[in-house]
Amino acid sequence: MTAGDRVFEQVLQLLEKYNQEGRPVSAGTDLGADLAIDSVAAMDLIMEIEDRFDIDIPINLVADLRTVGDLVELVRQQLEGRSD
Numbered sequence: 001m002t003a004g005d006r007v008f009e010q011v012l013q014l015l016e017k018y019n020q021e022g023r024p025v026s027a028g029t030d031l032g033a034d035l036a037i038d039s040v041a042a043m044d045l046i047m048e049i050e051d052r053f054d055i056d057i058p059i060n061l062v063a064d065l066r067t068v069g070d071l072v073e074l075v076r077q078q079l080e081g082r083s084d
């Protein structure tokens with residue numbers, strides 16, 4: 001399993017509690033339309049992701065997130081860009 005796959009799997013785990021209808025989730029799943037994640041839930045999710053991955057996600061980038069794939073790609077970019 002690649003690091004990217006691990007990021008995807010961990011994001012899916014965090015999304016489980018937001019997937020009230022138990023829909024199948026893929027990279028193309030729309031966060032708002034398919035999972036009904038509103039702005040408040042989105043901020044909760046972002047905070048959980050920041051904690052899980054020990055990253056900071058700039059708030060201005062959150063508005064551009066539409067799909068699970070967008071979210072995973074943003075996490076990957078933040079992980080690559082952080083200085084350890």
